Amino acid sequence: MRPPTLPRLLIAASGTGGHLFPAIATAEQLADYQIEWLGVPDRLETKLVSDRYRLHTVKVGGFQQKLGLGTLKTLLGLMGSVFKVRKLLREGQFSGVFTTGGYIAGPALFAARSLGLPVILHESNALPGKVTRLFAPWCSTVALGFESATKYLKNAKTICVGTPVRSQFRSAPDPTALKDLAISKEAPLIVVVGGSQGAVALNQLVRQCAPAWFEAGAWVVHITGESDPDLRGLAHPHYRALPFYHNMAALFQRANLAISRAGAGTLTELAVTHTPSILIPYPFAAEDHQTYNATVFANAGAAILFRQSELTPDMLQNSVLTLLKERMRLDQMAERAAALAVIDSAEQTAQLVRDSLAPRSATMSKPGL
Ligand SMILES: CC(=O)N[C@H]1[C@@H](OP(=O)(O)OP(=O)(O)OC[C@H]2O[C@@H](n3ccc(=O)[nH]c3=O)[C@H](O)[C@@H]2O)O[C@H](CO)[C@@H](O)[C@@H]1O
Structure with missing residues (x-):
């Protein structure tokens, strides 16, 4: 008998240790998921993640303050990335997305929500980033590192869980x-x-x-x-x-x-x-x-x-x-x-991922569906 396949989760985390390590710490608690990673070429994830998880990359960048040709280029790039991630999510039959914010969260979130997939976002800063503030209302759950961040995210479903740390810290x-x-x-x-x-x-x-x-x-x-x-x-x-x-x-x-x-x-x-x-x-x-x-x-x-x-x-x-x-x-x-420490933040964040993905995974694993 073939072993049942695990539900699939795409983690979108990129760039700095501050975005990658909490995502890695959460991934370490999700052995009951088949995890793949979404990042950007030439950033830290190519060194920290690619030997453990299959890494897909898309090009993303920030918008400039002044409107102009640069803005148009970024917008077209973003649209291209959304299509690429959408295709990846659909063909890979992913159950949802977990992200730690930053630019990579944009295309991941657009793509997932357009397919009706849940997105769980972890925001570690006391002042949530612009991407988080913009997209939080579209997420199933927004997990926070600091309680004080709640006041910036009034239209979102937030819960404070601290920020996950790598196993070496635990x-x-x-x-x-x-x-x-x-x-x-x-x-x-x-x-x-x-x-x-x-x-x-x-x-x-x-x-x-x-x-x-x-x-x-x-x-x-x-x-x-x-x-x-x-x-x-x-x-x-x-x-x-x-x-x-x-x-x-x-x-x-x-x-x-x-x-x-x-x-x-x-x-x-x-x-x-x-x-x-x-x-x-x-x-x-x-x-x-x-x-x-x-x-x-x-x-x-x-x-x-x-x-x-x-x-x-x-x-x-x-x-x-x-x-x-x-x-x-x-x-x-x-x-x-x-x-100030929340020792079990990684477990709590992983559980939020499970809770948000559960109904869909259960539906998908029903025989005959
Ligand atoms: C310049 C900037 O905007 N930095 C942001 C970036 O994190 P950035 O990566 O700059 O900084 P953080 O302090 O959040 O994280 C650094 C991580 O790298 C690890 N480390 C560092 C040095 C080293 O030699 N070895 C090692 O393992 C640290 O242990 C830590 O886990 O994202 C964070 C989360 O959104 C933000 O709070 C930071 O403000």
């Missing part, structure tokens, strides 16, 4: 992890991270401040991103600079303090690993959404928020030195961060 700390970095076991550790692509301005600030932190006995692991022109700008026995690191869970678990941009993915991980932080939102992020994320953490007492435009190297250097001396304050910030 397993017990591995005592052999971080061996590759050969860092002191006892010294205070500062981890610097600028999102999945790194942050050159943050890197420059940190390099100016770090010598005083080394003097104070601290070590620094600095995730620089691939595009920093000054990658070898600092050398010290207590300093490790890396373009990207895969075991972020172990790194955050070990860190006494993180200095970070305020992408929703990283913030969620800092909460799950109870890591106190200094947050410097990326000032050019769409609609300044990272400041909204960081404000939630700062208001909760889990982080200190600095705007990049107002932050001098002296301010950053002294804040870190003060925090390193105030262990009780760091412990309190860690507790506040822990209070």
